[in-house]
């Protein structure tokens with residue numbers, strides 16, 4: 001079972017990248033998945049979606065090949081998103097336009113929303129309401145909202161670190177169980193994206 005962590009900030013040296021690597025390390029310590037990768041949207045490695053992607057452009061195909069391979073081989077995802085202007089960053093919405101059900105469909109994902117202050121709720125709602133329709137990613141009911149992220153795991157606030165560590169471990173263990181359960185769904189033969197290519 002493989003896990004991919006998508007770091008949704010396109011800012012360099014972002015907190016999303018830092019949190020993504022904290023979680024990668026923890027997943028490895030808990031030995032929950034065979035392989036853990038971080039796909040980082042820092043510096044906008046994916047251009048904005050355009051029509052030629054549907055026309056099978058060679059340029060897109062070459063650029064996306066390694067991303068598609070990693071995502072397709074994943075059984076679960078963590079989507080780390082900062083709150084920007086009460087929203088998910090544009091690069092993350094672009095990610096969900098570019099990748100579809102072949103890579104993400106019927107696989108569990110745990111949202112981790114972060115804020116340098118007391119925000120973080122809006123991106124959870126945005127992802128849950130508008131990022132899954134055609135790609136069929138399955139957000140698990142538990143998510144994380146990490147507030148005052150800049151002090152997380154820095155030793156500044158040991159009590160908060162203890163709380164978040166316990167909560168992160170709980171969510172990671174749960175995500176691992178969902179990854180086993182949803183593999184049964186994908187292997188069932190019922191999933192039919194040839195007939196029903198888009199969600200309603």
Ligand SMILES: Cc1cc2nc3c(=O)[nH]c(=O)nc-3n(C[C@H](O)[C@H](O)[C@H](O)COP(=O)(O)O)c2cc1C
Pocket residue numbers: 009010011013014015016017082083084085086087114115116117118119120149
């Ligand atoms: C363009 C921009 C907009 C932001 N808007 C919000 C916001 O609406 N709510 C909030 O809590 N924090 C906001 N912040 C602060 C972020 O929570 C903080 O920068 C956090 O570290 C962002 O994560 P990142 O480092 O992964 O980009 C904003 C930051 C940026 C760069």
